Amino acid sequence: xxxxxxxxxxxxxxxxxxxxxxxxxxxxxxxxxxxxxxxxxxxxxxxxxxxxxxxxxxxxxxxxxxxxxxxx
Ligand code: SF4
Numbered sequence: 001x002x003x004x005x006x007x008x009x010x011x012x013x014x015x016x017x018x019x020x021x022x023x024x025x026x027x028x029x030x031x032x033x034x035x036x037x038x039x040x041x042x043x044x045x046x047x048x049x050x051x052x053x054x055x056x057x058x059x060x061x062x063x064x065x066x067x068x069x070x071x072x
Contacts, residue, residue, distance in 0.1 A: 008050050008051050009049070009050060010049050010050065010054045011048055012049055012054060012071055013044075013046075013048055013071070013072065014033050014034070014044035014045070014049060014057050014061075014070070014071050015070045015071075016042045016043050017068050017070055018068075019067060019068040020041040020066065021041075021068075022041045023065060024042070026042050026060035026063065029056060029059050029060040030053065030056035030059065032045075032053040032056065033045050033049060033053050033057045033060070034057075034060060042069075044057075049071075054071075057069075
């Protein structure tokens with residue numbers, strides 16, 4: 001049974017996988033979702049993306065040079 005979504009949530013989450021080379025592009029494109037870690041790679045916020053940031057997160061995914069961003 002599908003769970004109820006909270007208003008403004010999209011039920012999708014972002015994840016940065018091990019292919020990340022730390023170029024920083026996603027952080028520039030969508031700082032609401034992505035940040036650089038002390039290890040010099042990107043990470044995504046925990047939890048479901050809000051509708052406001054989902055579009056920018058998809059733009060960041062499209063711009064990632066190594067396809068390290070998973071949004072599902
Ligand atoms: S754009 Fe891709 S490679 Fe660059 S920091 Fe973000 S996830 Fe890593």
